[in-house]
Amino acid sequence: MSKDKENTRKPEDSKATTDKPDIKRRTLLKALVGIPVLGVFAFELLKKRAYDLEKKNRVLKELGLEDIKSPVISKGSSGAKGDLLRIGIIGFGNRAVAHANGLGYIHPDDVEKRRASGSLESWLEQEDLNVALTGICDVFDLHAENGLATANNTIRSGGAKASGIPVKRYRTYQEMLDDKDIDAVMIATPDHHHAPITIAAAKAGKHIYCEKAPVHLEEQLNELYDTVKNSNIVYQLGHQVPQSTIFKQAKDIIKKDILGKITLVETTTNRNTADGAWIRTLDANGKVKPGNEKTIDWEQWLGPAPKVPFSIDRYYSWTKFFDYDIGLIGQLFTHEFDAVNQLLRIGIPKSAVSSGGIYYWKDDRDMADLLNCVFEYPNHDLTLLYSATLANSRSRGRVFMGHDASMELGSAISITADSDSTRYKKQIESGLIDPSGPMVSFNPTSGKIDAVTSATEKYYAARGLTTTTINGRQVDVTHLHIKEWIDCIRNGGTPSANIERAFEEGATIMMAQKAYVEKRRVEWDPINKKIV
Amino acid sequence: MTALVVLRVLIGWHILYEGFSKVLIPNWSSFGFLQESKWILAGFARWVLAHPNALNVVDFLNTWGLIAIGLGLILGLFTRLASIFGALLLFAYYSNNPPFIGLEYSVPTEGNYLVVSKTLIESVALVALAVFPTGLIFGLDMFIWRYRKSKKIK
Numbered sequence: 001m002s003k004d005k006e007n008t009r010k011p012e013d014s015k016a017t018t019d020k021p022d023i024k025r026r027t028l029l030k031a032l033v034g035i036p037v038l039g040v041f042a043f044e045l046l047k048k049r050a051y052d053l054e055k056k057n058r059v060l061k062e063l064g065l066e067d068i069k070s071p072v073i074s075k076g077s078s079g080a081k082g083d084l085l086r087i088g089i090i091g092f093g094n095r096a097v098a099h100a101n102g103l104g105y106i107h108p109d110d111v112e113k114r115r116a117s118g119s120l121e122s123w124l125e126q127e128d129l130n131v132a133l134t135g136i137c138d139v140f141d142l143h144a145e146n147g148l149a150t151a152n153n154t155i156r157s158g159g160a161k162a163s164g165i166p167v168k169r170y171r172t173y174q175e176m177l178d179d180k181d182i183d184a185v186m187i188a189t190p191d192h193h194h195a196p197i198t199i200a201a202a203k204a205g206k207h208i209y210c211e212k213a214p215v216h217l218e219e220q221l222n223e224l225y226d227t228v229k230n231s232n233i234v235y236q237l238g239h240q241v242p243q244s245t246i247f248k249q250a251k252d253i254i255k256k257d258i259l260g261k262i263t264l265v266e267t268t269t270n271r272n273t274a275d276g277a278w279i280r281t282l283d284a285n286g287k288v289k290p291g292n293e294k295t296i297d298w299e300q301w302l303g304p305a306p307k308v309p310f311s312i313d314r315y316y317s318w319t320k321f322f323d324y325d326i327g328l329i330g331q332l333f334t335h336e337f338d339a340v341n342q343l344l345r346i347g348i349p350k351s352a353v354s355s356g357g358i359y360y361w362k363d364d365r366d367m368a369d370l371l372n373c374v375f376e377y378p379n380h381d382l383t384l385l386y387s388a389t390l391a392n393s394r395s396r397g398r399v400f401m402g403h404d405a406s407m408e409l410g411s412a413i414s415i416t417a418d419s420d421s422t423r424y425k426k427q428i429e430s431g432l433i434d435p436s437g438p439m440v441s442f443n444p445t446s447g448k449i450d451a452v453t454s455a456t457e458k459y460y461a462a463r464g465l466t467t468t469t470i471n472g473r474q475v476d477v478t479h480l481h482i483k484e485w486i487d488c489i490r491n492g493g494t495p496s497a498n499i500e501r502a503f504e505e506g507a508t509i510m511m512a513q514k515a516y517v518e519k520r521r522v523e524w525d526p527i528n529k530k531i532v
Numbered sequence: 533m534t535a536l537v538v539l540r541v542l543i544g545w546h547i548l549y550e551g552f553s554k555v556l557i558p559n560w561s562s563f564g565f566l567q568e569s570k571w572i573l574a575g576f577a578r579w580v581l582a583h584p585n586a587l588n589v590v591d592f593l594n595t596w597g598l599i600a601i602g603l604g605l606i607l608g609l610f611t612r613l614a615s616i617f618g619a620l621l622l623f624a625y626y627s628n629n630p631p632f633i634g635l636e637y638s639v640p641t642e643g644n645y646l647v648v649s650k651t652l653i654e655s656v657a658l659v660a661l662a663v664f665p666t667g668l669i670f671g672l673d674m675f676i677w678r679y680r681k682s683k684k685i686k
Contacts, residue, residue: 030669034670034671
């Protein structure tokens with residue numbers, strides 16, 4: 001082999017090597033053989049690019065989507081302009097950790113965790129909202145201490161400085177609401193406390209950010225609505241999902257009627273783990289999580305719920321029991337409903353049926369682990385379907401089905417033309433639109449709309465990511481949702497998940513729950529504002 | 533000889549277009565590819581994914597590395613270097629998701645492979661091209677070779 005190497009190394013005109021300037025024409029041409037190839041390559045590349053662009057523009061033009069906007073982050077609408085807002089968190093469990101992060105606070109232990117997972121940097125870049133976390137209220141000492149450590153940590157996002165205001169622990173939420181030094185509260189307790197605390201906070205004049213679900217019992221619905229409506233506070237329900245940039249694109253797509261007449265919207269929950277089924281009493285090592293009657297104020301935790309002896313299982317896995325929650329409907333359908341309602345503004349359904357049972361997680365739970373709810377909207381010619389399983393994780397997506405196309409909306413958007421569409425009949429026949437694959441997809445990580453879906457795009461569309469991307473930066477959607485709330489407190493205006501949306505959602509979930517418990521079809525009486 | 537030059541130019545074309553298409557896809561990232569990484573480089577891939585800066589560096593080097601290697605192979609410029617780096621890069625792709633029995637990927641491949649894939653073959657072909665540096669005759673390396681030689685003589 002080495003001999004061959006020698007041979008190839010020797011140029012044909014070995015004479016020429018001694019007097020360098022004299023290169024034979026033939027040798028020169030041989031040496032430049034790559035240049036014309038490169039020319040052909042450049043020509044083909046430009047041709048391909050022009051073809052792709054032309055096809056994309058033609059599809060977008062046909063659909064009237066040429067002017068669809070890429071998301072931009074609003075700047076300076078909050079920030080240093082407003083006064084410092086003093087915030088108290090009621091219930092410092094898992095969800096409150098996300099709230100604190102969204103406000104720009106972090107627990108010292110989480111700094112290292114985020115560093116290890118690579119999410120610290122994007123968090124540190126998060127905008128400073130000019131807020132101070134000054135109050136923590138929790139019935140469990142350990143959780144309250146976590147809250148205090150978070151609020152006292154000097155590491156803040158967006159380069160925020162410590163406010164200098166001492167952080168206070170409140171034993172009860174009433175105590176916090178009575179304190180003049182708290183401007184706004186964030187409620188992240190178990191669901192049976194949501195409505196009573198919201199009503200009390202609205203009466204006390206505190207702005208409210210409340211986790212879903214807005215209500216736990218039907219009776220709370222009208223009182224909650226009237227109290228918030230008659231106050232001057234800004235109310236935001238904790239549905240961060242529509243803050244994802246693709247929701248703005250989805251809104252445009254609906255407005256431009258790309259899908260044709262939408263008659264069916266299918267929403268789903270697909271989980272298959274014990275944690276996903278709200279079995280949360282044991283830690284990762286199989287040990288019972290901390291907490292006992294001495295460290296947990298059980299009376300206060302139960303609140304308006306029926307009196308039962310202390311139970312660590314009820315404390316951690318409260319979602320299983322109807323005394324504190326309404327299961328899948330309250331925990332996950334709420335997010336689905338809000339996503340659909342933000343886009344289609346369908347409001348409260350005329351009727352609802354629910355059916356399901358406890359088929360897999362056969363413990364002491366009240367909530368169904370398989371559940372199907374059907375909501376009818378005859379005034380919108382539309383059926384909303386919610387299908388949930390806690391025993392299979394096959395991704396079934398969230399799909400809006402129109403006569404001309406279907407839109408799957410997850411962490412990416414993908415729109416597929418219907419093969420029997422009236423509107424796209426010609427384009428399908430001409431081959432411009434192929435109904436066997438997505439015709440338009442929007443992927444927040446690319447920041448651009450893509451009409452000719454490449455393999456990579458298809459891959460991303462199927463998978464999706466958790467945060468949303470704005471100007472090429474990863475942004476936490478909970479932060480955006482909190483920011484919207486704070487902007488409205490400072491500058492006026494109504495946040496997206498306001499009390500009207502919360503009332504519609506509350507009524508809808510109460511209908512679904514009543515239909516499940518009473519095993520009958522229920523209807524909404526819009527005049528008396530109650531379920532019949 | 534001609535066959536070797538043709539092979540070199542074809543592989544160069546392929547690699548050059550792979551590089552350019554990554555420039556042309558808005559915000560292309562190796563994120564999805566690295567997420568699928570199995571076998572010996574999986575640990576490295578996970579480390580890259582956890583560090584946004586490392587991911588940016590990998591994306592940049594990958595894209596422009598491919599373009600440089602592609603240009604080198606087509607023009608016959610630094611042919612041996614381009615061949616060796618090309619072979620290494622392709623072997624790295626192969627090692628991230630080799631079609632071994634028992635390793636399963638969520639994205640289907642475009643062909644049917646058992647142990648050997650097109651990527652591996654292309655990688656080995658580049659090793660062969662490194663051994664026969666055709667660029668000295670059919671390529672710009674000829675000029676470099678002449679220049680060096682003349683210097684030596686002086």
